[in-house]
Amino acid sequence: MSFKLIKDTRLDPGSATAPPQLAELHAYWDKLRAGRAMPPRAEVDPAAIASHLRRVHLLSVEGPQTFRFRIYGGGVTNPDAVDMTGRTTMDYSIPGFSSLVTRHLAECAAAAKPIAYEVIARLDGEPYEYAFIALPLSDNGRDVNMLLVRSVRITIPDKVRRWQT
Numbered sequence: 001m002s003f004k005l006i007k008d009t010r011l012d013p014g015s016a017t018a019p020p021q022l023a024e025l026h027a028y029w030d031k032l033r034a035g036r037a038m039p040p041r042a043e044v045d046p047a048a049i050a051s052h053l054r055r056v057h058l059l060s061v062e063g064p065q066t067f068r069f070r071i072y073g074g075g076v077t078n079p080d081a082v083d084m085t086g087r088t089t090m091d092y093s094i095p096g097f098s099s100l101v102t103r104h105l106a107e108c109a110a111a112a113k114p115i116a117y118e119v120i121a122r123l124d125g126e127p128y129e130y131a132f133i134a135l136p137l138s139d140n141g142r143d144v145n146m147l148l149v150r151s152v153r154i155t156i157p158d159k160v161r162r163w164q165t
Contacts, residue, residue, distance in 0.1 A: 001079055003096040004122045008104070011116040013133050019152040022116055022133040025052055029114065029135040029148065037112060041137045041146045057149040059089075059105065066090070067105045067147065077130075077156050079123055097121075108134040109144045118154070129154035 011018045013026040028049060032039035046053060054075030059067045072085040079094050089105060092098035100119070108115045116133040130151050137146040 001094055002122075002124055003079060003094045003128070005096060005100060006120040006122065008100065008120070009118045011118055011131060011133075013114065013116040018116060019131050021052065021055070021152050022131060022150060025049065025056075025148075025150045026114055026116075026133055026135065036141055038136045038138045038141070038144070040139045040141075042139075044137070044148060052150055055151050057084075057147075057151075059147045059149065061109050061145050061147065062088075064110070065102055065106055067102065067109075070146075073151075076151055077153065079128070104132075105134055105147055105149070108136055108147060112136050112138070112142075112144050123156075127155040130156070 011022070013022045029039065032043050041058070049056065054073050056071065056073045057069055057076065058071040059069055062068055067089045069084040069087055072083050074083075078084065078092065079097050080092055084091065089102045090098050092101065104115065104117060114133060114135050116131065118131040119129065121128045130153055132149060132151040135148040136144040137148060139145050
């Protein structure tokens with residue numbers, strides 16, 4: 001399978017042009033942090049973000065370029081069309097895709113600030129487009145040890161759908 005990035009555009013999750021799901025999760029994260037740099041994972045309440053759970057990932061930060069999926073939302077697609085729970089971002093079978101995902105998450109972890117992007121790519125020549133937000137979490141208030149990620153499908157090929165919802 002081939003992956004070709006056309007462009008990845010940085011989004012402001014609070015803007016009117018960002019998908020509302022990303023803005024909603026960003027607002028929840030911002031409320032949790034309550035003036036701190038970032039909230040700890042222990043304060044994230046799945047019941048409070050229930051409408052997002054099928055499209056949410058929780059990743060542990062194991063190094064500057066190593067991110068392991070602890071939870072991989074059941075409604076999330078990827079070029080491999082597999083559940084990535086327990087695997088790292090570099091375990092995707094398509095190097096260009098795994099590098100892109102790793103680069104985005106590394107940006108969030110290094111900055112210790114939320115990031116959001118719209119990604120426009122081609123997967124075997126077909127449109128593969130999505131938007132996402134990555135939100136840093138910290139147990140000690142300084143070091144990012146987990147990331148909360150939410151994606152929104154824009155256009156994806158049928159062959160990579162794990163679920164139709």
